[in-house]
Amino acid sequence: MDYTLKKNKVMTSITSSSYAVHFNETAYLRLNEHLSNANYSKIFILVDENTHNFCLAPFMAEIHGDYDFEVIEIEPGEINKNIETCTQVWEVLSELDADRKSVLINVGGGVVTDLGGFVASTFKRGINFINVPTTLLSMVDASVGGKTGVDLGALKNQVGVINQPEMVLVVSSFLQTLEERQMQSGFAEMLKHGLIKDHSYWNELKALSSLDAIDQLIYHSVTIKNEVVLQDPTxxxxxxxxxxxxxxxxxxxxxxxxxxxxxxxxxxxxxxxxxxxxxxxxxxxxxxxxxxxxxxxxxxxxxxxxxxxxxxxxxxxxxxxxxxxxxxxxxxxxxxxxxxxxxxxxxxxxxxxxxxxxxxxxx
Amino acid sequence: MDYTLKKNKVMTSITSSSYAVHFNETAYLRLNEHLSNANYSKIFILVDENTHNFCLAPFMAEIHGDYDFEVIEIEPGEINKNIETCTQVWEVLSELDADRKSVLINVGGGVVTDLGGFVASTFKRGINFINVPTTLLSMVDASVGGKTGVDLGALKNQVGVINQPEMVLVVSSFLQTLEERQMQSGFAEMLKHGLIKDHSYWNELKALSSLDAIDQLIYHSVTIKNEVVLQDPTxxxxxxxxxxxxxxxxxxxxxxxxxxxxxxxxxxxxxxxxxxxxxxxxxxxxxxxxxxxxxxxxxxxxxxxxxxxxxxxxxxxxxxxxxxxxxxxxxxxxxxxxxxxxxxxxxxxxxxxxxxxxxxxxx
The missing domain is CATH 1.20.1090.10 (Dehydroquinate synthase-like - alpha domain)
Incomplete structure (x- = not known):
């Protein structure tokens, strides 16, 4: 399949239990509104080396207003989704005077959003967080449902909590920075959504020759996952x-x-x-x-x-x-x-x- | 003040947000009912060296029924209320096949109940836990309110969540194992309850010459704290x-x-x-x-x-x-x-x- 991307039309936001998933232009609109209303004491942005290089600058360019920002970078990869990395982030948050009115914005794939969600949910017994998934996998899977957590040794997500972000922002232009192998990895979760809930979606995905309609497909996958999660959050x-x-x-x-x-x-x-x-x-x-x-x-x-x-x-x-x-x-x-x-x-x-x-x- | 203890009458349970604090004989009654109804896959008991020596045997003697028990011991003291100890307990739970239908019973002072509550709240994104405070401090303070957590370096309770136990059991006979200095430490929180909420309780506590009425005093302190917490859980x-x-x-x-x-x-x-x-x-x-x-x-x-x-x-x-x-x-x-x-x-x-x-x- 051809994994190049094409621009699509504006999509309405999807409302989950206590927050919404916003897409593309709407995402930045809602983020700017939220930041200007929330009166955060400080804004922390969690990235890994990859999203620091490829996503941070375009993301920051869309934020309007004069805020106190700090960027925290972690090592990329599942191997670093562990308690040691959490401890580093908790310590940096402490050193940089994060308080209960601070917010953590997680910009990255599932490692960053899962780990960042857990760190925020447990720092001083919980501060706000916002997820900005930058991989196809995290857009269609980690973006909805409130699962946060890290691995314990090789045991995946053995330590974590269920806690909802303030909002999730799906900006599909970040996918342009991904390698084909990463796109394929996310595509597997979309195929799963077809298998468990929607035969015609399965057929549609199988027959794809390009990802021109990626925005609509992400939207459909997020909708399927959201419907399931809303019925049974825990x-x-x-x-x-x-x-x-x-x-x-x-x-x-x-x-x-x-x-x-x-x-x-x-x-x-x-x-x-x-x-x-x-x-x-x-x-x-x-x-x-x-x-x-x-x-x-x-x-x-x-x-x-x-x-x-x-x-x-x-x-x-x-x-x-x-x-x-x-x-x-x-x-x-x-x-x-x-x-x-x-x-x-x-x-x-x-x-x-x-x-x-x-x-x-x-x- | 004389810190020796006398036996007191049966006290009704105090209901908090989603659970109850049970006292003395009633505590064991409710625990046995709960265990026989809950169909836990395995029961884990968290102790430190002190409560292992002094509290575990009398506690176990009151549990009737044939359950699969495992005891996990941690090092005592605030210095060990940290993420490293959590990691050890998460790992032992994994090794001993704890699953989401397991329960963790925390038998100890504030270190055991705070850390154990956090470990349970985050293991596989949350398993049930029961707190059995064994110090005066943890009976009157840590027993109610759902605060769990550990220290980050010297920063107290910097990492944690708010999550409620299934029940709290206050058994005042455990206080007989405490040194006077430990009793005094807990007494400071009771004096605080007087200062913030109840001038006559403050006067009563100041005038005490013995702890003969310790059960009633604990009950009064738990009631004060519970009233405050119910109004504003977060x-x-x-x-x-x-x-x-x-x-x-x-x-x-x-x-x-x-x-x-x-x-x-x-x-x-x-x-x-x-x-x-x-x-x-x-x-x-x-x-x-x-x-x-x-x-x-x-x-x-x-x-x-x-x-x-x-x-x-x-x-x-x-x-x-x-x-x-x-x-x-x-x-x-x-x-x-x-x-x-x-x-x-x-x-x-x-x-x-x-x-x-x-x-x-x-x-």
Missing amino acids: EQNIRKILNYGHTLGHAVESYFLESPKHELLLHGEAIAVGMILEGYISYKLTGLSKDELEDIKATFLSNYPKVSFSPEDIEAILKLLKFDKKNSHGNINFVLLNKIGKPEIDVKVSQELLVESFAYYKN | EQNIRKILNYGHTLGHAVESYFLESPKHELLLHGEAIAVGMILEGYISYKLTGLSKDELEDIKATFLSNYPKVSFSPEDIEAILKLLKFDKKNSHGNINFVLLNKIGKPEIDVKVSQELLVESFAYYKN
């Missing part, structure tokens, strides 16, 4: 469907993150694997048809690199499942599909079938 | 009155915590100093009478050791004020008294008057 039931592909996908991602002999997998690449594996399990357990399973496999394999797993890899990955956040009482709970667009939650899966799913992925 | 306005004596008291406590040449001050000892200092400032700024100021000074000096401050100490302590959590827009906001029982919030104080208050304390 993930007691329906919100779990957003974890399709993530139970095995997270374990694969964690394993590659901590295993020195493997290259790093991006989040979308790992959950692309997870969605094939869990598609196979859905075929075996919850009635997904053979045709739809083959459709899922072919779509992901044509968009994402095929990963090799040795028997030792598979064993280690399956061991990591016990840390999945959806577990309870020693059971690993999967989200599976009855068919494309119709998920089923809290399904238990045998160890044999898990191993079998890797064999299906391989062949 | 400390936008009236809840700030609970910080009387704490602006300077916390700075004194932080300074002694990080300064190697000073002995450690207990929390109550530090805020006893803070309440005299802020009493003097109240006399100068908000109409506290000379008689009431003298009453406050005499009461605290007769119950708590007099602390010596060099000019360098005072300078360093005043510098720490800029980290106070009540600050905003560069202002340090004090809670002062118009008279005993009638506080005033958000008062700004000049540097000169702060220095003068230390001179008053000294003479």
Whole structure:
């Protein structure tokens, strides 16, 4: 697929529980209104090295008014989404006299918005924060739902809170700074939105030859995620469907993150694997048809690199499942599909079938 | 004062926002009911070395039923109320297969309940927790209000969240394990409750010759704090009155915590100093009478050791004020008294008057 971008029309904002997601021109309008009304004592902007280089200047150019700004930079990459980085940011906030009336604006991908949201939610028991996702992944996934957090060793998002930002600003021009591999990674979450909620969206995404309509697609994905999250903010039931592909996908991602002999997998690449594996399990357990399973496999394999797993890899990955956040009482709970667009939650899966799913992925 | 304890009658539970504080026999009754209904996957008990030795066995003896327990021990003392200790507990919870349906029961003083509450509130984005305060300080102060958190270096409670426990169990027999100095430390918060809300309670506490009525006194203090917290859970306005004596008291406590040449001050000892200092400032700024100021000074000096401050100490302590959590827009906001029982919030104080208050304390 062609990942170049084209300009699109103005989109209305999407209202979530206590805040709104604003798009493009509207985003900057609402941000400027908010800053001029909120009387913040100081504005802190959290970036990583990449967004410092590519996004900070265009972002700052759109802010009108005379505010007291401080920029805090963290190291990029999932490997730095940890408590040590949080401690550094908490300490810098303290040194720079952040108080409870300060605001933290997180400008970056999921690492920056997840970590920044957690740091803000816990600094002096909580200051305001605003998320400005700059990757496709964080625009369609991390931007809505209030999940904040960091990894504990290789265990993804093991420490965090659910807390809502003041607003989320989706500015699609930031995507022009992304490499194709990063775009593809985000695209995996959009494909997931089709699989769990909207068969025609799945078909539309599969058939794309370019991302000319990226604004509309992001909008559609954010709408799907927002509808789910509003029904179940604390993930007691329906919100779990957003974890399709993530139970095995997270374990694969964690394993590659901590295993020195493997290259790093991006989040979308790992959950692309997870969605094939869990598609196979859905075929075996919850009635997904053979045709739809083959459709899922072919779509992901044509968009994402095929990963090799040795028997030792598979064993280690399956061991990591016990840390999945959806577990309870020693059971690993999967989200599976009855068919494309119709998920089923809290399904238990045998160890044999898990191993079998890797064999299906391989062949 | 005689700090020995006597047995008292059954007290009704106090209901806070979303949970209740239960006392003595009722506490164990409600705990057993809760555990038998909640279907927790595993029960984790957080203790420090002291409560492991003195409180864990009597606590466990009161739990009826066949549950899967794990005990996690942390190092005692404010010096260990930090993110490193949190990381250890998060890691142990992960290793011991804690899941979202697990519960953490914090059995200890303020360090254990503050840190344990924060760890539980952030582990997998939040698991249930129950607080069992074992010191007088934590019974009358940390038990109500949902403040959780840890220190960042010497900065007290700089990182934390507001989150409510499932229930709080106040079992006054644990106080028999405390040294007199620890009892006195908690007593300072009770005196504060009198100063900010109830002149006759202040008079009653001053006149005590024994703690025979400790159960009723704890109950009265918890009721006062609970009334304040229910009106303003997130400390936008009236809840700030609970910080009387704490602006300077916390700075004194932080300074002694990080300064190697000073002995450690207990929390109550530090805020006893803070309440005299802020009493003097109240006399100068908000109409506290000379008689009431003298009453406050005499009461605290007769119950708590007099602390010596060099000019360098005072300078360093005043510098720490800029980290106070009540600050905003560069202002340090004090809670002062118009008279005993009638506080005033958000008062700004000049540097000169702060220095003068230390001179008053000294003479």
